[in-house]
Amino acid sequence: MARFIDDDELNEQFQRTLTAAARGGADLGEALAVASRITPGDFGSWAAEWTAAAGKAQTEAHASQEAGDLVSARRAYLRAAEYYRQTFFFARTDLDDPTLHSAYAGHVAAFRAALPLLACSTTPMDFERDGIAVHGYLLRPDGSDLPRPTVIAPAGYDSTAEAGYSVTAVSALERGMNCLVLEGPGQGGVLYTRRIPLRHDSEAVITPVIDWLLAQEGVDPDAMILFGRSFAGYLAPRAAASEHRLAALICDPAQYDFGAAIRVRLGEANWARLQSHDPTLDADLAPMLADPGARNGFEWRMVAHGVSTTSDYLRELCRFSIAGIADRITCPTLALAGEGDFAGTGQLATFADALTAPVTTHEFTAAEGAGGHCEGLGQDRLDQFVYGWLTRTLADRQAPVTV
Template sequence: MAPAAATRRGFLTGALGVGAALGFTACGSNAADGTAPAAGGPIAPSITVAPSPAGTPGSGATPFPSFRLFTDESMNFDALFGLGESTYGISEAGEVITAVNQANAAGADYDGYVTAFRAMGDRVATASDAATAAGDHVTARDTALRAASYYTRALFFVLGTAAPPAEMPLYAEYRRAWDRGIAGAGLAIGARPAAEVLDIPYGDGGLRAWLFRPDDSGSARRTVIINNGSDAQGVELIAYGVRAALDRDWNALVFEGPGQGAMLFERGIPFRPDWEAVITPVVDLLSGRDDVDPNAIALTGWSMGGELVARAAAYEHRLVALVADPPAVDMWRTLPDQVRKIVDPGDPFRTNLIWNETIVPGMTPEQRFTVAKRMEIYTPEAHDAALGGHPTRDFAAVAAQMKKFTVTDAAPQIRCPTLVLDYEGESFYPGQPAEFLSLLTADAKMVTLTAADGAQYHCAPMAPARRNEVVFDWLDSVVPA
C-alpha cells in the first residue's frame, strides 16, 4: 500500500531520509492515486468509496474499496474503528459521523479531531450522568460505554495537538466512563452480570483486570484472556472479543498490562518483551477461581498483542489455545531500513547524535507526532518526551528495547493449538503472520480476512463481527465446552 502519514496501530515504516529528503511515514495508506495525501486537508463530510491501488503489499492483489472519512490516513483509519465497533453498541454510527463532520469542518487536523471526539464523549457522558441520576441504568450503561469509545478516539491523537500533556487527564475521562459502563446491567442482549474488577498480583501495584461472565451461576467455564495491543483501550475489546465470548458461554478477562492504559499514562510503566511475566500471574489468578475451568484457559492477542501473546504462550504452557491477531515476528523490522542503519549498538552517543541533529529536525509536525506516539510505549524517557510534545531524544535506548520484541526463538516452543490471523491489506506487519506460522511446531491454522467480507486492513476495523466469527468458531472447535 502507498505510504502515508501516521497511522493508528501502525509502526514506523516507509522511507526515512534526512533534511529535505526526509520521507518518514507510517504504513496503511489507502490513497486512491497511490500517493500520500496531504495531512490536514478537509474533505466533504460524508462517506465515499474510492478504489485502493493495492491489496496486501507485494501480493499483486486486486484493488478493493477504501472508505474515506478523512484525507489524512491516520484519522481515517481510526474513525473506521468507531464505525465498525457500532456493531457492538460501544459507538453509534450517527455520533461518529457527526464528530467526523465537525473535525473536517474545523480543518481535519489532530486538534480538530481530538476536540470533536472529546466533545462527543463529553456530550454522551453528560447523558450518562443524567440517566444515572434518574435511575435509568441501561441508558446510563450504554451512554457511558459510547463516551469511553469517543474518548479513546481522541486519546490516540492528543500527543499531536497543542496540549500533549492532556494525555493523562483524557485517559482519566475515559476511565470514568469505562468504569461506569462495565458496572452496568450487562453488555449483550438479555441480562448479563456486571464485570468483576480484579487486582492481579504483579510488581508494585498489581494489574487491574475485568472479568466478564455470561451469568452469576458460578459454573466453571471456558475462559479467554483478551490481550490488548499498544494504543487501543479496553472498551474496544468489548467489540473485539468480550461480547462474542459471552454470547458463546465463555468468560472473558480484559486487563491493562505494562505499556497499556493506566500502567503507561498514570504510572509511566512501558511495555516489557518477556510477556510471560505478565500472563502467568493472570493465569495463576484465573486457575484458582471456582467459576473458571483451569483446563480451558485460552489467550488472544490483538494488534501488537499478537506478538506479546505469542511470546507468553511459548513459556506459559497451561494455556490450551492461542490466537495471534495478527502476529509480528520482530518489532525491530517494522522500522525502515534507513532508521535501523543509524543505530550503532557500540556507540549510543553517535546514534543519538545522528537522530537528534539530522533525523528529527527534518521531520514534519505529523512525523514528529508519529515518532513520539509510536515510541512512548518503550521507555520512560520516550513517554516523558511525548508528553513534552517531541520525539524521544534517546533513540538508542528505544532501539535497544525494540530489538527485544521478537518471537523468532520463542515461537517453536508454543505447544497449544494456534490460530494466526492475517488481513488483506495488512501493512503494519506485512508477511510476518505467514513467517510466524512457519516457525510453529504446534498444530496451527492461518486465516486471512479479506475485502470480500469488508474485513480488509489491520484488525478489520470495519468488520469486528466477521473477525469474531473466525476467532470463536475456531476456539469452540479446539476448546469444547
C-alpha cells in the same frame, strides 16, 4: 479503506469507533457527525470534538439513569467511554499532557459507570508485584459458578482494558464465554498514571494474570484462550512460549520478529549503524518523522517504551521477538493477517513455520470487507472465523480418547 475524514491517521482511528458502534460502544450517526466537524490534520480539533461528544453522552447517561432508563444509561456510558478514548488518542506523546489525564479519567469513569448496568458479571483485577502492574476486568456471561472457557485479551500498543470490552469481550460473552480484558506495562493507565513502560518478556505479565484467573470462580482451567490483537499479536505468542496452561492461542496479526522487519525497512547500511549506536543516525532518520501523523505515531510509541529517540526506539523494538522460542508454544494456534494491516510485519508464514504446535493460518482480504488493521470494519467476519476455529479446537481437546 472507506474515507470519513480526509486524513489517513485520523480516518484510521475513526474507524475504530465505527467498529465499537457495532458492539454497542458508539452511535453511528453521532460518530459520523463528530467526524464531519473534525479538521483534517488538526489533532486539537480531533480532541475538542471528541471531548464535546463524550461530555454530552455522559450527561445523557446520568439523566437516563436518574430517570430509571437503565438501557439508555448503559449505552450512553459506553458511548462516553469510547469518545473519551478517542479524545486522548493523539495526546499520548507526553505523559504530562492534561488532555491525556482528564480524558483517560473520563474514559475509565464512564466505563465503570456502565459496569453495573451490563448483563454480565464483572470482577475487577488490579495487582502490582515484582515491578509488574496489571489492571483489568473479568467479565462473565452471568453470576453463576459454571466453569466456562475464558478468553484472555491483553491490550495492544494503544488500547486500554476498558476498550477491550467492545473490541473482544462482547463477542466472547455472546458465545457463552468469559473474557478477561487487561492492560499491563506500557498500556493504558499502567503507562499513563504509573509510568511503567512496555517490556518484551510478556510472559512476566501473563503468568501472574493466569495465576489470578485460576483463583476466580466460573473459570474452566482447561479452556483458557490467549487472544492477542494488534501489538498483542506479539505479546500473546511470546507469553505462550513460556505459559503452558493455555488451551489455545490466537494472534491477530501474528508477529514474529520486529528486528527482522526493521532491518528490511532500514536497509543493511542503516541497520549496521543502528546496531553500532551511530550518533548521527537519528538525523538521517528524521524524514521518517516529517509527516505530523507519522511523528505522532513514532512519539507515542517511544513513550510506551520509555525512550526518547527514534534510534533508541528501533533498538528497543528489536528485543520484541519470538525467534528461537516459538517452538516452545504447545497449544493449538490460530495465526491471522489482514490485507493492508499496517501493524503486520509480513511474517505470517515465518511465524507458522517456526511453530511445532498445531497451527492454522488465515489471511483476511479487503475484497471481503475485512482488510486493514485487525480486519478493520470486518469484525463479524473475524468473529465468525475465530470463534468457529475456537469451538472446534476446544471440542477436540475435550473429546474422549478411544482405544
